[in-house]
Amino acid sequence: MLGFETIGNATLIAFDGKPMLATDPWLNDSAYFGSWGLSYSIPPEQRSHIRACEYVWFSHGHPDHLNGDSLPALSGKKLLIGDHVGSRIHEDLTAQGFNVTILPERTWTRISDNIEVMCMTDYFQDSILLVKIGNRLVINLNDAVDHGWGAEVARVASQYEGNFLLKLSGYGDADMLNLFTENGERIEPWAAKKYPVGRTLIGPMRRYNARYFIPFSSFHCYRRRDSLWAEAYTTPIDAYAEGFDLPGAQVLSPFVRVDCETGDVTELRPPPADRSPREPREFGDDWSEPLGEDDRKKLTSYFRNMQALANKLGFVRLRVGGRDFTVDLNNKRSKYGVTFEVPRGSLMAAVEYEVFDDLLIGNFMKTTLHGIDSLYPWFTPIVAKYADNGRARSEVEVMKYFAEYLRRQPRNFLLHQFETQATGWFRTMVPKDAKFYGVAKRLYFAAKGIPPPLDV
Structure with a gap:
């Protein structure tokens, strides 16, 4: 077969007569300190296809994509990664003895007679993969958000017809939801609105000239007893097409086999995975365990x-x-900060291995905001993206970090930064209850070809 399958959380298996490429194979049922598990099992047939692949591509370092416990099953594979500034993934994998190739940025690389791939990275340490299978284009955005590569993906996609778009979608639980105000009130997450998922797909489908959408990078459940509350915000499979109305386009099942020569689509029906609750102690966590003196020194540093x-x-x-x-950072900004209520075991592991984002996404850690209304755009990017993964900690290192992404794609990078700064300024300066706020928001969505939210 010349085609592909989708299975697991974010795994695309590309075939050229035989399995050639697997993306982000999360094979073991644990991620984020045991908080996440797969919502659907990977059947034996698809597991055998993954094992038979010559190449494996990893998009980024989150454990539902690059899963450490799954790596032993990939021994002997040719691993492909994006050209991430900081080179953390490359260094970590080569240190473990893997054969790793950094794909050239925005350049087609042939991996078989009929399959080529093109990778693009961004300053959030994410990457996307375009996979050309015969004359069909598969756009694997996994859970990346456009941080400067969107225009280039749209340009490439415009050269093909009948494109397949694979990306994160759903109500929006794949981030820190366990947020509270200083008064102890839970901050209602966007996922609680259960906004019609299909409506959010129309804009990306138009932008990337896609005919078929495959829900992707969205299939996890919560397993730890201290994160089970977040299961209420996950997205059922039948919700992905809700509100979708784009003539000539279609939302497919998340798990399919596609023949790129005949156009045949076969639905795969993986069984639900084990969802039985697991205790925090299974993952080294005891909520009553205090910090030691050495722990406090490590956290301060x-x-x-x-x-x-x-x-x-x-x-x-x-x-x-x-x-x-308390780690004091700046006395002049003493009104602004964040409190994390978290068990010692996972906290110190996150610091030692520099994976603080795993605590945020796991949603068993309770986060209280002081003087700020979100972990974005400051805490999460600075700590989890630039420092932990990009290896940019000092001000000079951060400047060099952004300068490199600017050098790679100056026009698209600057346009993205302008849009980000402009929208941030608008949200800060214009009250949400102002009449102009709704008008401007509708104009913004219209300019991007995206249906506005129902409450605008």
Whole structure:
């Protein structure tokens, strides 16, 4: 067969007579300190296809994509990754003895007679993969958000017909939801609105000239007892097409086999995975365990080494074992900070292995915001993206980090930065209850070819 299959959370298996390429194979049922599991099992047939692939591509370092426990099953494969600034993934994988190739940025690379791939990275340490199978284009955006590559993907996609778009969609639980105000009130997550998912797909489908949408990078469930509450915000399969209305386009099942020569689409029906709750202790967590003196030194060093964080926040407070420990960053910004209530085991593992984002996404850690209304655009990008993964901690390193992404794609990078800054300024300066706010928002969505939210 010349075609592909989709299975698991974010796995695309490309065939050219035989399995050639698998993307982001999460094969073991645990991620984010045991908080996430696969919502559907990977059947034996698809597991055998993954094992038979010559190449494996990893989009980024999150454990539902690059899963450490799944790596032993990939021994002997040719691993492909994007050209991420900082080279953390390349260094970590080569240190474990893997054969790793960094794909050239925005360049087609042939991996078989009829399959070529093109990778694009961004400053959030994400990457996307275009897969050309015969004369069909598969656009694998996994869970990446356009941070400057969107215009180039649209340009390439415009050269093909009948494109397949694979991307994260759903109500929006794949991020930190466990947020509270200083008064102890839960901040309702966007996912609670259960906005019609299909409506959000229309804009990307238009932009990337796609005829078929395949829900992707969205198939996890919550397993830890201290994160089970977040299961209410996950998206059922039958919700993905709700509100979708784009003539000539179609939302397919998340798990399919597609023959790129005949156009035949066969639905795969993987069984539900085990969803039985698991105890935090299984993953080394005891909520009553306090920090030790050495722990406090490591935490202080970890956060203070991120110089850019001190320009935005005055403190980071860790509530561990019922006791508070505060890392002071900037006395002039003492009103602005964040408190994380978290078990010692996973906290210190996240610091040691520099994967703080895993705590945020796991949603068992309770986060209280002080003087700010979100972890974006400061805490999460600075800590999880630029520092942990991009290896940019000092102000000079962060400047060099962004300069490299600017050098790679100056026009698209600057346009993206302008849009980001302009929308951020607008949200800060214009009250949401102002009449002009709704008008401007509708104009913004119209300019991007996206249906506005129902409440606008």
